[in-house]
Amino acid sequence: QVPLVESGGGLVQAGGSLRLSCAASGRTFSSYAMGWFRQAPGKEREFVAAISWSGGNTYYADSVKGRFTISRDSAKNPVYLQMNSLKPEDTAVYYCAALRSGNYYLATEYDYWGQGTQVTVSS
Numbered sequence: 001q002v003p004l005v006e007s008g009g010g011l012v013q014a015g016g017s018l019r020l021s022c023a024a025s026g027r028t029f030s031s032y033a034m035g036w037f038r039q040a041p042g043k044e045r046e047f048v049a050a051i052s053w054s055g056g057n058t059y060y061a062d063s064v065k066g067r068f069t070i071s072r073d074s075a076k077n078p079v080y081l082q083m084n085s086l087k088p089e090d091t092a093v094y095y096c097a098a099l100r101s102g103n104y105y106l107a108t109e110y111d112y113w114g115q116g117t118q119v120t121v122s123s
Helices: none
Strands: 004-007 010-013 018-024 033-039 046-051 058-060 068-071 079-083 092-099 117-122
Touching: 004 092, 018 033, 018 092, 018 117, 033 079, 046 068, 046 079, 058 068, 079 092
Parallel strands: 010 117
Antiparallel strands: 004 018, 018 079, 033 046, 033 092, 046 058, 068 079, 092 117
C-alpha cells in the first residue's frame, strides 16, 4: 500500500496555476515534516518545498520561491502545493514525501514517498 497519494497534476499553459494535494493512506503523518520534490526527464530528483510538522516553518527552492506555496491542514491530507506563474521549466513529476527527522532538503532523508503526479507546462 502506497502511504502517500498525490493528485492535482495536469497540463497547463505558462503563467497558469495548479494545486497539488497529497493524501495519506493507511497511516497519519501529523508528526512528520512534509516535502515536495520533482524530477524532470533525464534529471535528478530535486527539492521543491517543505513544511515542518507544526506548519510553522516552510522552506523553498530558490527556483520556486515567490511562486509556490506549501501548506498543510490535517492528518488525512498532510500537504498541499499551490503553484502559480508556472513556467515550462517546472515540467516534471512531482512527489510528496514525509520526513520523521533530518534535512528537509535531502530526498534521501525522507521516510515515505508517493508515486508522483505529472505536471506539464506548455509555452
